[in-house]
Amino acid sequence: MIQIGQTASISKKFSNQDLHDFAKLSLDFNPVHLDAEFAKETIFGKQVVHGMLASSLFSGLLGTHLPGEGTIYLGQDLKFKKPIFVDQEVTATVEVINIRKDKSIITLKAECRNDQDEVVIIGQAVVKYEMSA
Amino acid sequence: MIQIGQTASISKKFSNQDLHDFAKLSLDFNPVHLDAEFAKETIFGKQVVHGMLASSLFSGLLGTHLPGEGTIYLGQDLKFKKPIFVDQEVTATVEVINIRKDKSIITLKAECRNDQDEVVIIGQAVVKYEMSA
Numbered sequence: 251m252i253q254i255g256q257t258a259s260i261s262k263k264f265s266n267q268d269l270h271d272f273a274k275l276s277l278d279f280n281p282v283h284l285d286a287e288f289a290k291e292t293i294f295g296k297q298v299v300h301g302m303l304a305s306s307l308f309s310g311l312l313g314t315h316l317p318g319e320g321t322i323y324l325g326q327d328l329k330f331k332k333p334i335f336v337d338q339e340v341t342a343t344v345e346v347i348n349i350r351k352d353k354s355i356i357t358l359k360a361e362c363r364n365d366q367d368e369v370v371i372i373g374q375a376v377v378k379y380e381m382s383a
Numbered sequence: 384m385i386q387i388g389q390t391a392s393i394s395k396k397f398s399n400q401d402l403h404d405f406a407k408l409s410l411d412f413n414p415v416h417l418d419a420e421f422a423k424e425t426i427f428g429k430q431v432v433h434g435m436l437a438s439s440l441f442s443g444l445l446g447t448h449l450p451g452e453g454t455i456y457l458g459q460d461l462k463f464k465k466p467i468f469v470d471q472e473v474t475a476t477v478e479v480i481n482i483r484k485d486k487s488i489i490t491l492k493a494e495c496r497n498d499q500d501e502v503v504i505i506g507q508a509v510v511k512y513e514m515s516a
Contacts, residue, residue: 260410268408275405276439277393280446280454292453301456302435302442306409309435313413320425321413323434327460327506373460 258316259343272303299334307342317379328373339365391449392476405436432467440475450512461506
């Protein structure tokens, strides 16, 4: 049974190839993500992982871990707090913070941290999930 | 110069291969997206495009069209209103709704519509973008 406070986490390093693959899917060819030379001249100083790519780990967690298979994604809000760099480990965590049993709606805190344990993305996810009593 | 009311749009059909590619990136192997047989038994009746994959078109629009190169993505909220199906054309649109020149912050309405002109995703994007006077 799903309970308030329950969490699930997943970690991943995004490679340069991952950024190029995501660019093809999202049509986001912004050179700050893809071009090391260009990125060097930006405030970040190097290539940055697309925020929406890192955030997609929330989709993975919700759809396969918590609540898991059968989850219907209703909403997600995201704040991109700090850049995530290529090949830097990112850990995404979701935590159940509210359950509306009558509507089968679960709200989860969603957060990504970098390998320095700094919060890089923070937000909330809302999903529909049929709970057994 | 960027002005309130300005819009940019982009259309794309997500193929079955795109969904598998996105699953590898996001670790979202939820069979509702990837397995036609499984999806047939769900309320959707067929494979559904990952909401975060379709939403990634906003990243593409912001980073390459409006405001364009140099955009720093600060936040995005998303409501997934209706399913998007494989090979169905989706049109993502962003529209400038607020400009804070003093902080170089732009807020945009972000919306995806399907080929029936139904809103399937709606939300808001917030970006930082250095504007020339």
